[in-house]
Amino acid sequence: MWIDTHCHLDAPEFDADRDAVRQQARHAGVGLCVLPAVQRAHWAGVQALAAQHGDAYALGIHPLYVPQAQDDDLQALDAALSEARDDPRLVAVGEIGLDFFVPALCTPDLRERQWHFYVAQLKLARKHGLPVILHVRRSADALLKGLRQIPVSGGIAHAFNGSAQQAQTFIDLGFALGFGGAMTFERATALRALAQSLPLQSLVLETDAPDIPPQWIYRTAEARASGLAQGRNTPAELPRLAQVLAELRGLDVQALAQATSGNARRVLPGLERLT
Numbered sequence: 392m393w394i395d396t397h398c399h400l401d402a403p404e405f406d407a408d409r410d411a412v413r414q415q416a417r418h419a420g421v422g423l424c425v426l427p428a429v430q431r432a433h434w435a436g437v438q439a440l441a442a443q444h445g446d447a448y449a450l451g452i453h454p455l456y457v458p459q460a461q462d463d464d465l466q467a468l469d470a471a472l473s474e475a476r477d478d479p480r481l482v483a484v485g486e487i488g489l490d491f492f493v494p495a496l497c498t499p500d501l502r503e504r505q506w507h508f509y510v511a512q513l514k515l516a517r518k519h520g521l522p523v524i525l526h527v528r529r530s531a532d533a534l535l536k537g538l539r540q541i542p543v544s545g546g547i548a549h550a551f552n553g554s555a556q557q558a559q560t561f562i563d564l565g566f567a568l569g570f571g572g573a574m575t576f577e578r579a580t581a582l583r584a585l586a587q588s589l590p591l592q593s594l595v596l597e598t599d600a601p602d603i604p605p606q607w608i609y610r611t612a613e614a615r616a617s618g619l620a621q622g623r624n625t626p627a628e629l630p631r632l633a634q635v636l637a638e639l640r641g642l643d644v645q646a647l648a649q650a651t652s653g654n655a656r657r658v659l660p661g662l663e664r665l666t
């Protein structure tokens with residue numbers, strides 16, 4: 392059985408056929424999805440979706456949603472985590488982190504505000520005894536600095552895209568690294584080298600659907616201009632992503648399923664209750 396450790400099933404891209412999308416993934420062998428929330432308005436939605444489909448969820452405020460977030464969202468998150476204490480489907484605080492790629496988020500004020508929300512949510516993860524799901528974009532060193540100041544019980548560095556040394560530091564702090572669509576592009580040589588060389592016990596698989604479409608779905612701007620629609624990434628792509636990783640590592644795909652699912656349960660221990 393496959394575990395998609397990062398899927399935004401609550402995204403508007405799935406409004407028309409959300410149940411069918413989840414069903415299709417199940418038929419493809421994806422037994423469990425982790426649904427990270429991106430903002431306060433989505434917390435109840437991911438909780439309901441996880442309950443409906445037998446999946447897991449995380450609650451948090453994503454760095455891309457920090458500009459709209461209110462200070463009292465952090466108190467609300469604290470309360471929501473307390474309320475969900477006995478909900479076996481709550482497995483992490485997430486998606487949290489820092490994005491230093493999107494130019495609009497890189498003004499001094501917004502860098503500061505992202506840091507404020509990141510650190511505050513690390514403290515909540517500690518308080519509630521939960522791992523975290525991290526958004527890493529040009530921000531690995533800053534994220535690691537936060538983790539050294541406020542150690543948490545590990546989690547996942549999702550869509551990992553840093554250096555081998557940064558990867559090792561996350562691993563030393565109890566994290567697994569999430570691999571998905573980005574590694575399917577041949578030009579992603581550094582990322583593919585990491586996917587090949589990192590210890591197998593540090594890898595988890597994720598689609599990040601509907602974001603980060605794999606190479607076989609992605610349409611270039613040119614192709615789109617000529618009338619081809621951008622394909623939609625869904626959790627049903629997970630086994631094919633796994634096939635790419637298995638080939639990169641010269642591994643049997645069943646062995647990879649077993650290893651990556653075991654890794655997911657180790658870094659998000661709440662998943663044990665669901666599988």
Ligand SMILES: [Zn+2]
Nearest residue numbers: 397427486599
């Ligand atoms: Zn995400």
